[in-house]
Amino acid sequence: MSVLSLKNACTAPWGAELLHGISLDLAAGNILGLVGPNGAGKTSLLNTIVGDIPLRRGELLLTNRPPENWPRRELARSLAYLPQLSLLNFPYTVEEVILLGRSPHDTGSTVDREVLQEVLQLTDTLALRGRLYTQLSGGEKQRVQLARVFAQIWQADSLEGKLLLLDEPTAALDIQHQQSTASAIRNLAGRGCAVVVVIHDFNSISALADQVVVLDNGKQVAHGNPREVFTESLFANVFSADVVIIEHPCHKQAMIIPR
Amino acid sequence: MPLCIFLGLASGAIPLSSTDVIDGLLHTLSGDASSQSAVIIGQLRLPRVLLAAVMGATLGMSGAAMQGLFRNPLADPSLIGVTAGASLGAALVIVSGSGYLQGYLGLSLISIGAFTGGVIAVLFVYRLASSGNGTSVATMLLAGIAITALAGALGSLLEFFADNEMLRRISLWKMGGLDGANYPRLFMASAVSGIVLIALPRYASALNALLLGESEARHLGIDVNRVKMALIIWVAIGVGTSVAMVGTIAFVGLVVPHMVRMLIGPNHNFLLPASGLAGAILLIIADTLSRILIAPTELPVGIITAIIGVPFFISLLRNRHHYGMQG
Numbered sequence: 001m002s003v004l005s006l007k008n009a010c011t012a013p014w015g016a017e018l019l020h021g022i023s024l025d026l027a028a029g030n031i032l033g034l035v036g037p038n039g040a041g042k043t044s045l046l047n048t049i050v051g052d053i054p055l056r057r058g059e060l061l062l063t064n065r066p067p068e069n070w071p072r073r074e075l076a077r078s079l080a081y082l083p084q085l086s087l088l089n090f091p092y093t094v095e096e097v098i099l100l101g102r103s104p105h106d107t108g109s110t111v112d113r114e115v116l117q118e119v120l121q122l123t124d125t126l127a128l129r130g131r132l133y134t135q136l137s138g139g140e141k142q143r144v145q146l147a148r149v150f151a152q153i154w155q156a157d158s159l160e161g162k163l164l165l166l167d168e169p170t171a172a173l174d175i176q177h178q179q180s181t182a183s184a185i186r187n188l189a190g191r192g193c194a195v196v197v198v199i200h201d202f203n204s205i206s207a208l209a210d211q212v213v214v215l216d217n218g219k220q221v222a223h224g225n226p227r228e229v230f231t232e233s234l235f236a237n238v239f240s241a242d243v244v245i246i247e248h249p250c251h252k253q254a255m256i257i258p259r
Numbered sequence: 260m261p262l263c264i265f266l267g268l269a270s271g272a273i274p275l276s277s278t279d280v281i282d283g284l285l286h287t288l289s290g291d292a293s294s295q296s297a298v299i300i301g302q303l304r305l306p307r308v309l310l311a312a313v314m315g316a317t318l319g320m321s322g323a324a325m326q327g328l329f330r331n332p333l334a335d336p337s338l339i340g341v342t343a344g345a346s347l348g349a350a351l352v353i354v355s356g357s358g359y360l361q362g363y364l365g366l367s368l369i370s371i372g373a374f375t376g377g378v379i380a381v382l383f384v385y386r387l388a389s390s391g392n393g394t395s396v397a398t399m400l401l402a403g404i405a406i407t408a409l410a411g412a413l414g415s416l417l418e419f420f421a422d423n424e425m426l427r428r429i430s431l432w433k434m435g436g437l438d439g440a441n442y443p444r445l446f447m448a449s450a451v452s453g454i455v456l457i458a459l460p461r462y463a464s465a466l467n468a469l470l471l472g473e474s475e476a477r478h479l480g481i482d483v484n485r486v487k488m489a490l491i492i493w494v495a496i497g498v499g500t501s502v503a504m505v506g507t508i509a510f511v512g513l514v515v516p517h518m519v520r521m522l523i524g525p526n527h528n529f530l531l532p533a534s535g536l537a538g539a540i541l542l543i544i545a546d547t548l549s550r551i552l553i554a555p556t557e558l559p560v561g562i563i564t565a566i567i568g569v570p571f572f573i574s575l576l577r578n579r580h581h582y583g584m585q586g
Contacts, residue, residue, distance in 0.1 A: 073480035086472070087471065
C-alpha cells in the first residue's frame with residue numbers, strides 16, 4: 001500500500017522555485033531517509049508533504065488521496081510531523097505535552113493514558129513524565145516532542161497507513177538515545193507506519209532507512225537503496241566531502257568515514 | 260466567591276452587619292424596598308457587585324485567551340487595540356455630544372461609542388495582520404501597538420480641544436469605575452459577557468495546541484485561522500463591553516491569568532474558567548476597596564487594580580524563572 005506518493009512535485013512559496021521535480025513513493029512500513037547539504041530543501045519537502053507549503057505543480061497523494069480530500073482531524077490522526085524546533089515556552093508538564101498529541105482523537109482518557117504509557121516507554125521519557133517541559137534539556141525536550149508525535153498516530157493494533165515525518169529527531173541526543181530513538185522508529189515501521197526522516201548522520205541513515213532520497217539545491221539527485229546511493233563520488237559531488245565507504249561489520253550496510 | 264460578594268455587599272460608606280445584608284437580600288428578592296438596608300443592597304450594592312463579578316470574569320478569561328493566542332504570557336487583551344479604540348470612541352462621544360450627555364442616556368451613548376470604537380479598532384488590527392496566507396500573530400501584535408498609539412494620539416487631540424468639564428469626564432471615564440451600575444446595565448453586560456464566557460472555553464483544546472506553535476496546531480487537525488478569528492472576535496466583544504460599561508480597568512486581564520497559571524498550570528481547560536473566577540473575585544475586592552478606602556468618596560477602581568496589579572506584576576517579572584517560564 002502506498003502511503004505517500006509525490007510525482008514531479010514543485011513548490012515556490014516565495015516566488016522562486018524551491019523544490020523541482022521531486023518524485024517518490026513510500027509504502028507502509030518503509031523508512032525513507034532524506035539527506036542533502038544545508039539548505040538543499042529537506043525541511044521544505046517535509047513542509048510540502050504536511051501541507052504548510054502548497055504545490056505549484058505535480059501531484060501529492062497521501063494513501064491515494066490528495067491532502068485536500070482528507071478531513072482535517074482524520075488527516076491529523078494519520079500524519080504526524082516532528083519539526084526541528086519547538087516554540088513551546090509555557091510550563092506544561094511532560095505528560096500534558098505528550099497528551100496534546102491525542103487531541104485529534106476521541107478515544108477517551110483511558111485509552112489516552114495507555115497510549116501515553118507506551119510512548120513514554122518507547123522514547124525513554126518515563127522518568128520525565130511529571131517534570132515541567134520548560135525545565136528540560138534540549139535532548140530531553142526532543143524526546144518528549146517525539147513521544148508527542150508518536151502519540152498522535154498511535155493506535156492499539158496496526159499502524160498501517162500512518163505516516164510519520166521526523167526532521168532531525170536525533171540532533172540533540174546522546175549516543176544512547178540516538179540508538180533507542182532509531183530502534184523506536186524501527187519498531188513503529190515494523191507495525192506498518194511509513195516514516196520519512198531527515199538525519200545528518202549518514203551511518204544512522206544507512207542502518208535505518210530502506211531507501212534514501214538525496215536533495216541538492218531543491219532537486220532530487222539520487223534515489224534508491226542506501227548501499228547503492230551512498231558512493232564516494234556522490235559525497236564528493238553533492239557534499240564536497242572526501243570520504244571512504246566500507247561495509248559495516250555487523251549489518252553489512254554502507255559505512256561512511258571521513259578520509 | 261460567595262464570601263467576596265457578601266463582603267462587597269456589607270462594605271461601603273454605610274457599613275452593614277451580616278444580618279443587615281441577609282435581611283436586605285431577602286427584602287430585595289421579595290421585591291420589598293422599604294428598609295434602608297434593602298435600598299442600599301438592592302438598588303446600589305447588589306447590581307454593582309454583580310457587575311464587578313461579570314466584568315472581572317470577562318477580563319480575566321479574555322486575558323487568558325489572548326496570552327494563549329499570542330503564545331506570550333505578557334499579552335493583555337488591550338494588545339489588539341480594543342481598549343484604545345474604546346477610549347477614543349468614548350472620548351469622541353463625550354466631546355461631540357456634551358450637551359446631551361445627562362443621566363443614563365448619556366452614559367449609554369458613551370458606552371455605545373466605546374463599544375463601537377473598540378470593535379472597529381480590533382477589526383482594523385485584524386485586517387492589517389491578515390493576508391492570503393492567513394493571519395500573522397506577530398503582525399497583529401505590532402498592528403495592535405500601532406493602532407493603540409494612533410487612537411491614543413487622536414484621543415489626546417480631542418482632549419486638547421475639549422473644555423474642562425469634558426476633560427474631567429474623559430479622565431474619570433478612563434480611570435474606570437463601577438459607580439454607574441444599575442440593573443439595565445447589569446443585564447446588558449451579563450447577556451453579552453455570558454455568551455463570551457460560554458464561548459471562550461470551547462477553544463480550550465485549540466489554545467493548548469496553539470502553545471506548541473501555529474503549524475503544530477494545524478498538524479494536530481485544528482483550523483487555526485478560524486480559531487484565531489473566533490478568539491479575536493469574542494475577546495473584542497467581551498472587552499469592548501467591559502470598557503463600555505466600566506471604563507478601562509488596568510491589569511485584570513494581564514495579572515489574573517498569570518496568577519492562575521502559577522497555581523494550576525497552563526492547561527486552558529482549567530485556566531480559562533479559573534481565570535474568569537479569579538478575575539471576578541479580584542474586581543469585587545478592588546471595587547469594595549475603592550468604596551471604603553476614602554469613604555464616603557469613591558476612588559476609581561482602575562486605580563486600585565493598577566495599584567494592586569503593578570507590584571504583583573513586577574514581582575512576577577523578577578521571579579518568573581521560578582515557575583519555568585522562558586522566552
